[in-house]
Amino acid sequence: MENIKLIVNFLGQLLPAINITLIVSLSSIILGSLLGLLLAAARLSQSVILRVLASIYVSVIRATPSIIMIFLVYYGMPLLFNGWFHTNIDGWNRMYFVIIALTLLFSAPVSEIMRSAYESISKGQMEAGLLVGMSPFQTFYRIILPQAFVVALPNFANSVVNLLKEGALTFTIGVVDMVAKAQMIVANNSGGYAWQTYCALALIYWVISLAIDKGVSLVEKSYQKKRKTIAV
Amino acid sequence: MLTIEGLKKSYAGHDILKGISFNVNKGDVISIIGPSGSGKTTLLRTITTLEEADGGHISFAGIDNDFQKLNGKDINTIRRNVGFVFQNYNLFNNKTALQNITEGLIVARKVKKSEAKKIALEALERVGLTDRQNHYPSQLSGGQQQRVGIARAIALNPQVIFFDEPTSALDPELVGEVLKVMQDLANSGTTMVVVTHQMNFARDVSNRVIFMADGYIVEQGSPKKIFENPSEERTKKFLTDILSNV
Ligand SMILES: Nc1ncnc2c1ncn2[C@@H]1O[C@H](COP(=O)(O)OP(=O)(O)OP(=O)(O)O)[C@@H](O)[C@H]1O
Ligand SMILES: [Mg+2]
Numbered sequence: 001m002e003n004i005k006l007i008v009n010f011l012g013q014l015l016p017a018i019n020i021t022l023i024v025s026l027s028s029i030i031l032g033s034l035l036g037l038l039l040a041a042a043r044l045s046q047s048v049i050l051r052v053l054a055s056i057y058v059s060v061i062r063a064t065p066s067i068i069m070i071f072l073v074y075y076g077m078p079l080l081f082n083g084w085f086h087t088n089i090d091g092w093n094r095m096y097f098v099i100i101a102l103t104l105l106f107s108a109p110v111s112e113i114m115r116s117a118y119e120s121i122s123k124g125q126m127e128a129g130l131l132v133g134m135s136p137f138q139t140f141y142r143i144i145l146p147q148a149f150v151v152a153l154p155n156f157a158n159s160v161v162n163l164l165k166e167g168a169l170t171f172t173i174g175v176v177d178m179v180a181k182a183q184m185i186v187a188n189n190s191g192g193y194a195w196q197t198y199c200a201l202a203l204i205y206w207v208i209s210l211a212i213d214k215g216v217s218l219v220e221k222s223y224q225k226k227r228k229t230i231a232v
Numbered sequence: 233m234l235t236i237e238g239l240k241k242s243y244a245g246h247d248i249l250k251g252i253s254f255n256v257n258k259g260d261v262i263s264i265i266g267p268s269g270s271g272k273t274t275l276l277r278t279i280t281t282l283e284e285a286d287g288g289h290i291s292f293a294g295i296d297n298d299f300q301k302l303n304g305k306d307i308n309t310i311r312r313n314v315g316f317v318f319q320n321y322n323l324f325n326n327k328t329a330l331q332n333i334t335e336g337l338i339v340a341r342k343v344k345k346s347e348a349k350k351i352a353l354e355a356l357e358r359v360g361l362t363d364r365q366n367h368y369p370s371q372l373s374g375g376q377q378q379r380v381g382i383a384r385a386i387a388l389n390p391q392v393i394f395f396d397e398p399t400s401a402l403d404p405e406l407v408g409e410v411l412k413v414m415q416d417l418a419n420s421g422t423t424m425v426v427v428t429h430q431m432n433f434a435r436d437v438s439n440r441v442i443f444m445a446d447g448y449i450v451e452q453g454s455p456k457k458i459f460e461n462p463s464e465e466r467t468k469k470f471l472t473d474i475l476s477n478v
Contacts, residue, residue: 124322127282131316132336132388133308142339146326 010200032106039111061108066166073101117152239288250447263434266444315385315393330365355383375406
């Protein structure tokens with residue numbers, strides 16, 4: 001009982017920092033998806049160079065542990081900007097570095113998910129679209145994309161949950177997110193109530209992940225239901 | 233109406249079509265027969281611009297040009313004036329039977345929705361599937377899917393419809409319903425070019441038969457001529473083999 005009270009109390013202290021986690025995650029998801037889309041397009045393109053470059057990029061990113069990626073971006077980018085553009089970016093909000101690192105990390109699995117979803121939709125439907133007079137873009141947008149979306153959804157959600165968890169490393173470069181907050185709470189209590197604090201933190205991550213899973217299965221269900229109810 | 237001259241196509245240095253010439257007149261029902269790998273599918277795909285030809289000339293729908301000189305506008309013109317019925321149907325899986333037909337009318341032809349629906353229902357009626365209009369492809373049998381594929385093609389009222397082995401992917405008991413629909417189309421004057429292994433269709437429904445082998449047209453003529461009195465040894469051998477297999 002005592003523990004539950006403590007956990008609830010810590011939840012109250014941690015939750016205000018959730019907006020950092022949400023901003024970091026959402027930005028990385030959006031930017032990472034866009035980059036993933038470009039990568040998928042590169043891997044599906046006619047150009048051998050683009051295909052090879054994209055596939056090297058994906059392999060390298062996939063083999064980079066998240067924490068190393070965050071440090072690489074945090075320490076490497078200022079050097080790069082100094083050297084190439086003679087710009088000092090030391091003053092940047094540290095959150096930006098995390099977002100960039102997570103965007104890079106997220107883009108690799110997402111590009112693979114998008115590519116395989118696209119390839120799972122038969123090329124014949126594209127040809128059928130062209131021969132009823134639609135343009136390649138119209139056919140892609142109206143026929144291929146909606147189907148690929150449904151195929152990609154579960155894996156995409158999986159990657160989002162992974163990203164969320166990798167985002168828990170944000171604190172390592174000094175951004176005060178929920179994890180950093182938890183560390184401060186433990187420090188303030190001179191190391192006391194540590195497990196209750198982290199238990200509260202874990203609860204928050206569980207709820208977010210569950211919400212994502214639930215959301216995805218709702219979307220999937222609504223697609224299936226649409227198909228069932230229309231045809232009697 | 234459609235004239236093809238010297239059509240050539242190769243894949244990776246391998247000549248598949250070695251100079252194909254033939255013409256299609258309005259109302260023609262042409263059957264293309266020939267052994268597997270002779271280039272029949274490739275022929276239909278290059279004429280309909282799904283594949284780029286390596287040489288040859290096309291005159292069709294106001295175009296009179298070498299295949300290699302076709303620009304984007306010509307390609308659109310060709311695509312708008314042909315229909316295509318695929319071996320494996322290629323219906324839009326995220327659309328109902330009705331929507332499969334209205335899609336091209338609304339999106340490509342800019343027909344009003346209500347008008348498109350009317351045209352689509354007429355097409356569905358011609359293939360006997362009015363009661364399946366709201367079914368998705370996954371809820372239809374192969375024969376029904378192929379009939380939707382045919383309805384999708386005729387609704388756009390193209391000058392000529394190409395069929396690539398429309399019954400080859402079907403269970404034997406479903407072949408009849410599709411052939412029946414095709415026969416009705418032929419009787420109503422639809423211009424059709426049909427790649428088929430159904431010798432009965434070639435003999436009884438078409439007015440001309442083209443026999444292809446190894447990327448050439450070996451011979452062509454009336455069904456009577458090809459089936460009863462072929463001039464080429466290869467045609468004879470092919471027909472004997474295929475007819476003795478039935
Ligand atoms: N995209 C492609 N790339 C390489 N080779 C191809 C391609 N498409 C077809 N071919 C080759 O071209 C030849 C002719 O193929 P095509 O599909 O036109 O024959 P077909 O007469 O339609 O045969 P079938 O009766 O089996 O359908 C075959 O040897 C095939 O392997
Ligand atoms: Mg074929």
